[in-house]
Amino acid sequence: MKLKVYADRMSQPSRAVIIFCKVNGIEYEEIKVDVSKRQHLTPEFADINPMKKVPAIVDGRFKLFESHAILIYLACAFPGVADHWYPADLFKRSKIHSVLDWHHSNLRHGAVTYVLNTTLAPALGLPLNPQAAAEAEKLLSSSLSKIESIWLKGSGLFLLGGNQPTIADLSLVCELMQLEVLEEKDRTRLLGPHKKVQQWIENTRNATRPHFDEVHKVIFKVKEKLQVQRLKGASNDGTESSMKKPLLSKM
Amino acid sequence: MKLKVYADRMSQPSRAVIIFCKVNGIEYEEIKVDVSKRQHLTPEFADINPMKKVPAIVDGRFKLFESHAILIYLACAFPGVADHWYPADLFKRSKIHSVLDWHHSNLRHGAVTYVLNTTLAPALGLPLNPQAAAEAEKLLSSSLSKIESIWLKGSGLFLLGGNQPTIADLSLVCELMQLEVLEEKDRTRLLGPHKKVQQWIENTRNATRPHFDEVHKVIFKVKEKLQVQRLKGASNDGTESSMKKPLLSKM
Numbered sequence: 001m002k003l004k005v006y007a008d009r010m011s012q013p014s015r016a017v018i019i020f021c022k023v024n025g026i027e028y029e030e031i032k033v034d035v036s037k038r039q040h041l042t043p044e045f046a047d048i049n050p051m052k053k054v055p056a057i058v059d060g061r062f063k064l065f066e067s068h069a070i071l072i073y074l075a076c077a078f079p080g081v082a083d084h085w086y087p088a089d090l091f092k093r094s095k096i097h098s099v100l101d102w103h104h105s106n107l108r109h110g111a112v113t114y115v116l117n118t119t120l121a122p123a124l125g126l127p128l129n130p131q132a133a134a135e136a137e138k139l140l141s142s143s144l145s146k147i148e149s150i151w152l153k154g155s156g157l158f159l160l161g162g163n164q165p166t167i168a169d170l171s172l173v174c175e176l177m178q179l180e181v182l183e184e185k186d187r188t189r190l191l192g193p194h195k196k197v198q199q200w201i202e203n204t205r206n207a208t209r210p211h212f213d214e215v216h217k218v219i220f221k222v223k224e225k226l227q228v229q230r231l232k233g234a235s236n237d238g239t240e241s242s243m244k245k246p247l248l249s250k251m
Numbered sequence: 252m253k254l255k256v257y258a259d260r261m262s263q264p265s266r267a268v269i270i271f272c273k274v275n276g277i278e279y280e281e282i283k284v285d286v287s288k289r290q291h292l293t294p295e296f297a298d299i300n301p302m303k304k305v306p307a308i309v310d311g312r313f314k315l316f317e318s319h320a321i322l323i324y325l326a327c328a329f330p331g332v333a334d335h336w337y338p339a340d341l342f343k344r345s346k347i348h349s350v351l352d353w354h355h356s357n358l359r360h361g362a363v364t365y366v367l368n369t370t371l372a373p374a375l376g377l378p379l380n381p382q383a384a385a386e387a388e389k390l391l392s393s394s395l396s397k398i399e400s401i402w403l404k405g406s407g408l409f410l411l412g413g414n415q416p417t418i419a420d421l422s423l424v425c426e427l428m429q430l431e432v433l434e435e436k437d438r439t440r441l442l443g444p445h446k447k448v449q450q451w452i453e454n455t456r457n458a459t460r461p462h463f464d465e466v467h468k469v470i471f472k473v474k475e476k477l478q479v480q481r482l483k484g485a486s487n488d489g490t491e492s493s494m495k496k497p498l499l500s501k502m
Binding site: 051102104105 | 301302313315316317318319320323324327328341342345346348349351352353355356359360397400401
């Protein structure tokens, strides 16, 4: 029975899992769980993941959620996956765990909270929260500085000085790709100071093409839609009510 | 060269790592990094962990931070560690990863933010934030409900239905032990509805005694001090200035 991946490509950890499967030739069936339509809250999906979040997988009788746990499982369960993604070497593997653990409360928390409270909240029926966005920006900026100065400090192409990507590169870069939906001035302010981070995003994209671009198409479509709406908004009364519906229908 | 563990026993992930070493007979040297004295921010400690957080370990030439990554490393690097802590079986191991990943943004985020903003902030020179505490309480309560209804739903003594503890039990229970410093009415309100969670804390304590109690002594001393100060506070003008200094000197 084929691996089932329950995912919404608007979710960055979902994208990481899908790209990983595609790059490594893992046969899978993608089952869309549309978060904007609250499909993750249905009893059917709760049976797959009782935490009601995407992504989740079902492999035969085995169910699993949390994207980092899924990436590790896939790297171990499918013999075709190259060692560099999740090396058997204990020291290398432990450093990858350390990056992935750090990710949760730092880069991820900062990026998700910032993007939600500056951009995506209205499309999910939530209010924008400028104070939460300001606090999240501090965490996001400090996380980017740390990635740049600690894990990208050498001459390697990827985190921890590697010349081939690991699951940590894929997970963290997919997280950062959500910044594409921000206003250009905000994105430039956040990423501009971090040249190595920018190059690392590009390196990860290059190492996982064409799948990286294909799976991120949805993000670029939303980016385009938001840009058009911002231009329209600038030339009319500036209320946001006109933004909400088209974005929702897209998501 | 002996394993070095850089830790502050007031930090719940530090306690998890120390208890793990003790229970498994791992020889180690504990190096105190006093967070209340900002010792984690020194250049010397930044050389151990550039993220400036406890715990961190040095094992020969190998340095590692993030407690979950450390627990996994120790379980793999020290052959004396029993398999149940971090099973070699891929399916069991993956479920443990899933619990540990979930922990970061749910139980941990809720518990740390709640305890800080109701109780510990003044001792760290920070203001209490009732709004942040109220939001954290929601996340903490919902996290406790999920642990109770999902991972403790069977008749096993530990998470995921096990009859022996894993590193996930140790990590999450150490997180919950910080609730001991709360006012009793708050702790009862939070933990009272979750009978299985209460039993699981006790089971984890029993499985790791006497080390669990010894390593948590510091928490019970702070609890006692805070109780005395609350009683004193209730019988004088009620300002908090009298609470701050004695607690700091203890921490």
